[in-house]
Amino acid sequence: xxxxxxxxxxxxxxxxxxxxxxxxxxxxxxxxxxxxxxxxxxxxxxxxxxxxxxxxxxxxxxxxxxxxxxxxxxxxxxxxxxxxxxxxxxxxxx
Numbered sequence: 001x002x003x004x005x006x007x008x009x010x011x012x013x014x015x016x017x018x019x020x021x022x023x024x025x026x027x028x029x030x031x032x033x034x035x036x037x038x039x040x041x042x043x044x045x046x047x048x049x050x051x052x053x054x055x056x057x058x059x060x061x062x063x064x065x066x067x068x069x070x071x072x073x074x075x076x077x078x079x080x081x082x083x084x085x086x087x088x089x090x091x092x093x094x
């Protein structure tokens with residue numbers, strides 16, 4: 001077996017774990033006991049989705065998915081900053 005086969009097998013093996021994590025994050029985002037728990041679940045879901053996009057880009061040999069994942073991560077990080085400011089100060093303005 002060569003390296004490409006090992007990487008492909010690893011990615012295919014890890015996909016069910018990502019799907020299980022996605023399901024748990026969605027359940028927490030819908031049912032979360034508090035709003036910060038829901039925000040944290042959506043945040044973790046977004047970061048895992050970005051990592052999953054990178055794995056799909058490697059699997060399908062489509063390098064365009066990697067910059068898309070980077071943009072998603074940067075967008076989620078900016079939303080984290082705004083949500084943290086909202087929870088701390090109660091307003092999003094300046």
